[in-house]
Amino acid sequence: MIDIKIEKFQGPLNLLLQLIEKEEMDIAEVSLAKIADQYIEYIKITDKISPDDMADFLVVAARLLLIKSKALLPYLCAGEEEEEIKELENQLKMYKEFLEAAKGVDFLLGKKKFMFGREFNRKLILNNLNFFSPPKKLTAENMANVFKELIGGIRPLEKIKEEKLEHKISIEDKILSIRQMLINKIKFNFNRILQHAKSKTEIIVSFLAMLELIKQKDVIVTQEALFGDMEIMKN
Structure with missing residues (x-):
């Protein structure tokens, strides 16, 4: 996690969030604009940014923004905003899991540690004939059952819920x-x-x-x- 430096605080951004949530530091004294500016500068001077670090920053920044909004506008109900931030955390967690899985697949492809095999008729291949050579135990009944399962597993088309575009004001x-x-x-x-x-x-x-x-x-x-x-x- 990136270290930030603002008035009355210097250190990791997640530590700042912990202090604010424990009410050991006043959110009103924290400039979110300065934090954003420092992160942008960090991106400019860093060659490679870990997706984990970027995801963590987005979650912490979103929580800080929610806390500051509640402090400035206490009469607003923040239930929906908290649910949205929780959803953001879940999405970023899933994103990181996909990245880790992709790294594993990329590693295997790089090492060429994969193999796909099938039964084949050596004589037909040597003669270079265009001929379908199915596994010996495959029957018409087997194929019919497989197709039935595939068709049965297809989800019916669902009607997409109509959504109205919300007007955004700057x-x-x-x-x-x-x-x-x-x-x-x-x-x-x-x-x-x-x-x-x-x-x-x-x-x-x-x-x-x-x-x-x-x-x-x-x-x-x-x-x-x-x-x-x-x-x-x-x-």
């Missing part, structure tokens, strides 16, 4: 939307933005857009009480 789109709202009104509550949100993803994107506007010094945000509504005002 941070840039949400920033533009907030700026347009500020043209008509000098200040308004953050909940006014959330009234039109159609998904949890859009709520998170709205929050990140607000943070970006604060960073650019385009808006001033105040909050009178902990977990209370936030008021956005044009700077």
